[in-house]
Amino acid sequence: MSPQSNDPAGWQPPAKNRRILLASRPSGEPSPENFRLVETEIPEPGPGQMLLRTIYLSLDPYMRGRMNAGPSYASPVEIGEVMVGQSVSEVVESDVPDYHPGDLVLAASGWQDYSLSDGAGTQKVDRSLGPISSALGLLGMPGLTAYAGLLNIGKPRPGETVVVAAAAGAVGSVVGQLAKIKGCRVVGIAGGQQKCRYVRDELGFDACLDHHQPELAERLKTACPNGIDIYFENVGGPILDAVLPLLNNFARIPVCGLIAHYNASEPPPGPDRVPLFMRAILTKRLTFRGFIVFDYASQYPEFITDMSGWLSEGRIKYREDVTDGLENAPRELIGLLKGKNFGKKVIRVNPDPQERQPV
């Protein structure tokens, strides 16, 4: 099977459906063997269905959780099933009212060229709001995650100090910029000097610390002379350890991800710090609250109004890390879990119709 060309000039719609399946469950870090690429016939839409062709596939940290058998906030992917994922897709054929060939939709199509949908859970993508791929990032799930978690749980007040881990990532970059809009001092943490420069110089954070360098705890203390009022937790592990002693009374910790733990197959060695953790919660009156973006789905309309406005005014900047070719999705997810991406990770599975059909 040969990789398909995404060159818009020579592009032909794929004649088969390439699908990436979960071949086996990883123990610890996933490897390419946990995935299998198969080719099947293009599915036939039945009555009330539409056929979608994937343009951009989103890769997100939560996907690691779906590869496990255990219960989480969503069902696991079964062995031999197509990997789950959101996409921006093009309607190819449609028997769904209001959806027409050529429409762009946000859909849970998974890691494949073609998928069927009855329209449930899909929504149209509006090109006027931003680049179509941003429906998977800034104007999509990661953006709403940042928006809902920071505003509802973090409740930032002017002058407060906000610390954001994975500050160059799809969620963290938005959290920090939002906190700046709300008048906070914002300190990012990211992996590598290049990401840190971007976070400081392009995104406008007050400081950014490279967690690849030693003595993170000391540097964080220096960067947060008034302590920390909000820690947006999407990493866990050593970064939480550095943050915990600096939290102020009444600090809020929205917990939206724990990427540092996703590949862990067993708990780290002792001592058991749960008692110390609980003691910090008690004596500092901390609020730890977990959330999932779907909990705030009802805030989507106000989010999209605010965020697309900030985007068009240049108050929020946005970076994507695009890789061509569905076949590269496993490698790119593995890299994402190690922080190798720089910006929102998306796979361009097929070219944007607008690039194929010059206007």
Next chain:
Amino acid sequence: MSPQSNDPAGWQPPAKNRRILLASRPSGEPSPENFRLVETEIPEPGPGQMLLRTIYLSLDPYMRGRMNAGPSYASPVEIGEVMVGQSVSEVVESDVPDYHPGDLVLAASGWQDYSLSDGAGTQKVDRSLGPISSALGLLGMPGLTAYAGLLNIGKPRPGETVVVAAAAGAVGSVVGQLAKIKGCRVVGIAGGQQKCRYVRDELGFDACLDHHQPELAERLKTACPNGIDIYFENVGGPILDAVLPLLNNFARIPVCGLIAHYNASEPPPGPDRVPLFMRAILTKRLTFRGFIVFDYASQYPEFITDMSGWLSEGRIKYREDVTDGLENAPRELIGLLKGKNFGKKVIRVNPDPQERQPV
């Protein structure tokens, strides 16, 4: 030095001031040697001061924390200083406006017969609301702790399941009864069959589990067939371990105390379960929030109206565990930290004026 008689008939006001000082800091469980009883002259109130005689001294778990050197939400007691504590005291002499000899006041007088006050932080005790000692319990700090934590953080809804540790204690007993008033299913956990019978039969909890018996986790699961929506945390340790897997999505955990950890001098052995703990917060969207009763001082007026009303209507029941004699306070605090008390622990330091002066 001979213990003084609290027999109202033969009672004479103490001619000296007995004081219990912190003699040394405990490592782990406190022992009698950490305290020292001394006798001094009765202090002379200066201008703008009043002299108070202690009637009831409150013993509370937080006192263990004050015996440590480390920072907490309040300053530690210094070596050689009188142990801190709230009391219901009688005004003996007064140069403070509105306070007159014979008035009863709630004061931070510490473990001693006599203390001075300028009126700051004191308030009068109103006999019409309930027994005067209840100003240290149901109608005081423990009652407000239960009320504020359950209503503001727990936010109980009818039909939800609430689990309360230390269910026979000063705070837990009130939390459970309040949750019943709010229409919840309430499961208590207490140490011993006698306490459990009291919690079920007198306080009206739906169930009560004895944590001295084996297989707490299994029994808790059986007692909570619909999972747990609110866990009022005032214990920590193995009870939290049993609760964690049963928490429902969006469960709330007000953290008001961790008595199981107060005597710990080092963290327990591994593995480190903080990652598992954070994972539960994330996937179940839990809210852990620490609080201290003083954070809710502004709710005192509505609390006192509600609680004294429920008390007079018989909807809230209240039990005290009274020990006579200031000299017994160290032994009783040591016992309290092991769960030996049965109800709100108070020391009767001197008799109630009303008992001394038959009306």
